[in-house]
Amino acid sequence: MEILPGIHQLKLPFPLQLDQLAVNAYLIQGDKGWMLVDTGWNTNQAFSAMERQLREIGHGFDNITLILITHFHPDHYGLAGRLVQASHAKVALHQIEKDFIDSRYMNMDGLLDQTAEILRANGVPEKDLPRLQKASLGVRQYVAPVSPEVVLQGGEVITQGQFQFEVVWTPGHSPGHVCLLERSLKVLISGDHVLPATFPNVGLHSQSGTDPLPNYLRSLRAIEELDVDLVLPAHEHVFSGLKPRIQEILHHHEERKKAIIASLSEGPQTAYEVSLKIPWIVNGITMSFDQLQALDRRLAVMSAMAHLEPLHREGTAEKSQRDGTVVYSLAGGR
Ligand SMILES: [Zn+2]
Numbered sequence: 360m361e362i363l364p365g366i367h368q369l370k371l372p373f374p375l376q377l378d379q380l381a382v383n384a385y386l387i388q389g390d391k392g393w394m395l396v397d398t399g400w401n402t403n404q405a406f407s408a409m410e411r412q413l414r415e416i417g418h419g420f421d422n423i424t425l426i427l428i429t430h431f432h433p434d435h436y437g438l439a440g441r442l443v444q445a446s447h448a449k450v451a452l453h454q455i456e457k458d459f460i461d462s463r464y465m466n467m468d469g470l471l472d473q474t475a476e477i478l479r480a481n482g483v484p485e486k487d488l489p490r491l492q493k494a495s496l497g498v499r500q501y502v503a504p505v506s507p508e509v510v511l512q513g514g515e516v517i518t519q520g521q522f523q524f525e526v527v528w529t530p531g532h533s534p535g536h537v538c539l540l541e542r543s544l545k546v547l548i549s550g551d552h553v554l555p556a557t558f559p560n561v562g563l564h565s566q567s568g569t570d571p572l573p574n575y576l577r578s579l580r581a582i583e584e585l586d587v588d589l590v591l592p593a594h595e596h597v598f599s600g601l602k603p604r605i606q607e608i609l610h611h612h613e614e615r616k617k618a619i620i621a622s623l624s625e626g627p628q629t630a631y632e633v634s635l636k637i638p639w640i641v642n643g644i645t646m647s648f649d650q651l652q653a654l655d656r657r658l659a660v661m662s663a664m665a666h667l668e669p670l671h672r673e674g675t676a677e678k679s680q681r682d683g684t685v686v687y688s689l690a691g692g693r
Pocket residue numbers: 430432532533551
């Protein structure tokens with residue numbers, strides 16, 4: 360679908376037919392070749408969906424010369440390796456995430472051990488640990504990894520034909536997440552940083568950096584300052600009204616912070632215990648922790664951790680140890 364002259368949106372299916380998780384890739388016309396932003400999962404379905412949509416606009420994989428990945432999550436990066444073989448395009452990814460490709464998708468034992476350690480230290484019971492630890496292993500089959508040739512830092516300007524896309528580093532949802540800003544068009548390609556309906560997940564884990572939530576809120580406020588008329592997100596639908604949407608996301612995190620403080624007022628507890636008490640939203644539906652699938656449970660614990668650590672740093676919460684686990688409580692016995 361042509362969103363604006365020279366900017367096409369490609370819809371790529373999720374492996375399990377969950378339409379709300381379909382990925383929007385964007386194809387930007389250039390003079391010598393096209394830039395593809397994000398790839399979808401590595402499945403035959405997504406590959407042929409892309410091939411078909413390219414053919415509809417009179418192109419093939421050969422015409423793609425640059426594949427820019429907004430962040431290294433499997434739905435955005437999964438098909439990259441296969442597309443490089445089909446097109447000989449270069450892949451661009453932020454430096455921080457380039458350095459994680461090997462441990463995340465190739466030699467994963469270390470990351471699995473670290474994940475178990477973090478979950479254990481934050482109170483996940485031993486009996487639930489293997490399921491939560493290995494919850495994301497299944498997605499590995501949907502990723503064809505490739506090392507990026509173009510390493511981004513943020514601030515670069517990518518000239519594609521009539522367009523000038525500025526790379527904006529927006530850490531938070533992932534540590535090297537980038538958005539693309541076309542200032543004269545007032546268009547923002549937002550990846551998973553800002554979505555129109557879902558609140559992007561922000562969790563603390565071994566590849567998140569130490570401060571994912573404060574980074575995320577800071578990145579949101581930075582984007583809010585920009586003069587943008589149209590947002591092209593990686594899921595759901597194209598929308599205008601970036602500022603009000605950012606306000607909703609900020610409000611959501613304020614509410615979660617309040618819920619966590621209310622939970623801590625009941626006494627000292629681990630991040631896992633906090634996550635049992637506060638509401639979670641999956642695909643727009645509010646549910647309790649025990650209604651969540653294993654991967655969402657892990658994300659919930661890591662999201663609670665992402666909130667608890669800044670509460671500790673700002674002095675609202677105290678942190679101590681109980682039988683080898685980290686326990687948070689309200690400072691000064693509030
Ligand atoms: Zn993501």
